[in-house]
Amino acid sequence: MPEVPITDAVVALAGGVGGAKMAQGLAGVVEPGRLTVIVNTADDVNLWGLHISPDLDTVMYTLAGIANPVTGWGVVGDSHVTLDALARYGENPWFSLGDKDFATHILRTQALARGETLTEVTTRLAQALGISVRLLPMTNDPVATRIRTGAEILDFQEYFVARKQQDVVDGVTFAGIDESRPTPGVNEAIGEADVIVFCPSNPIVSIAPILAVPGVREAIQTSDAVRIGVSPIVGGKALKGPADKMLTTLGHDASALGVARMYRDVLDIMVIDEIDAKLIQSVRELGLDVHVSQTVMGGRRDRERLAREILTLAQRSRSRA
């Protein structure tokens, strides 16, 4: 018997691979038209004159079912002929871009040059890929994550891709964030949401920029939605990427508890992994409800299982309130 779609209005905040998995799970169980995914754009980068939005693309490709299942990002089965040809011209191919991928960046860049917003072109590309979820970049304005390591300031992708996250992160800033405005529709979606899901994305460089867009944190704080966070840290380790090391060097606990502390003013329920059950009491002491689950998502079914579980939890929480 097929399970009934969830009719709640759901907003998810997402970064790259972890966020994309959760978003795909949610998309599989929420009624069409009821899911909005707000995606980090602070790690956008301009390469060879093209506007690359790594997190938007990862979420878009995942929702379209065409993401590379091995890396989590990029398009499955993509080739790298253009990148190799760029290298032949003497360019440094430090940032992997596939040939199918290039089509996305070319169309996005063309649209922006014509005066379309990032949101408009994202909507158009997502629709062409058959995505019915509402995909919103956090802002249409330029925001750029900068990483401080010692006395040096790195662009995010320089830190993340070129230098393989090996530098000690001593500080993170989002250039342009104070002048940025939330994408039209973001605050309305948050205001009308029944559930807000903090996907298991890097809290420092994926979720924090979304919350730092002026007005977004306040919109979440004052929302009537049940606000649920899924920890991206399991057993003290990031499922992917450098979140655990970053948390430590920036003075946080590299644990689900550390993440819960960062989100405490915008969260009702923290979802932690079974392996972290020992943290239940500490998270509760922050004033949050705790739910323990298997949070490490495998394939699509597993993602939908977790999505249904946390949305059902939210419904129960609301009916209690």
Add this chain to the structure above:
Amino acid sequence: MPEVPITDAVVALAGGVGGAKMAQGLAGVVEPGRLTVIVNTADDVNLWGLHISPDLDTVMYTLAGIANPVTGWGVVGDSHVTLDALARYGENPWFSLGDKDFATHILRTQALARGETLTEVTTRLAQALGISVRLLPMTNDPVATRIRTGAEILDFQEYFVARKQQDVVDGVTFAGIDESRPTPGVNEAIGEADVIVFCPSNPIVSIAPILAVPGVREAIQTSDAVRIGVSPIVGGKALKGPADKMLTTLGHDASALGVARMYRDVLDIMVIDEIDAKLIQSVRELGLDVHVSQTVMGGRRDRERLAREILTLAQRSRSRA
């Protein structure tokens, strides 16, 4: 015994495939550093925000030895993954662009956006491909060939690629030509040339725009160089493309004689094919010398054979003068 390189300063005027073959032949026999190829840019086109220079690319790929030998344009063995992905996004892939090709267009577009000239980026790309010939776009300014068919005006690539040259050409104009300036170095190269070669390119849409850049025709007219034209029409037919039909509908003879008439004020010697030997007297009556040869070029050796033949002819003509 290897043949001795020709040390004359040679300038060639070229369009696409026919021009590229002749340019490759010349490059094979002229001493390095002594050959300048001036290329038509009036059929440049912007697609998906990228600046495409079809004739420049055809000449560049051919000189680099990477042109597709079947089509004459594009890169040999190129794939079309990005173009297919553009189509998946709902774009009409009417203009064939290969994945290796995209690298060229991406870098050119980036350079132009940064304020480099078309000449500067062309030089950089050609050098990266190992080309020692000096490759000069006719102008750095925007010029656009427009085709009139009945009451309709078509952009050149719309006529040439999208509508497959099936429209009757009633008129040809080069928008922007009056305001264009020759690329720095063009008039100097012409002034210092010992030989100027009109490659077997379309006289109406490939060579005419070069001659129409203000100052270029005059520079050729007053040059001391021996000026040799190779007919792109053999036995009344264009070797490639619609030149024969265009000549006819625009009131010219679709023959080597018709082409000679168009070039008479800028030419000393007309090279015609053996098959057109009957035209010798008529061409002479225009005041031009005539040379009869096998002008249909096969592979590289054949191109070099023709190049050496016409450059030797020019040397003899000069020593007689």
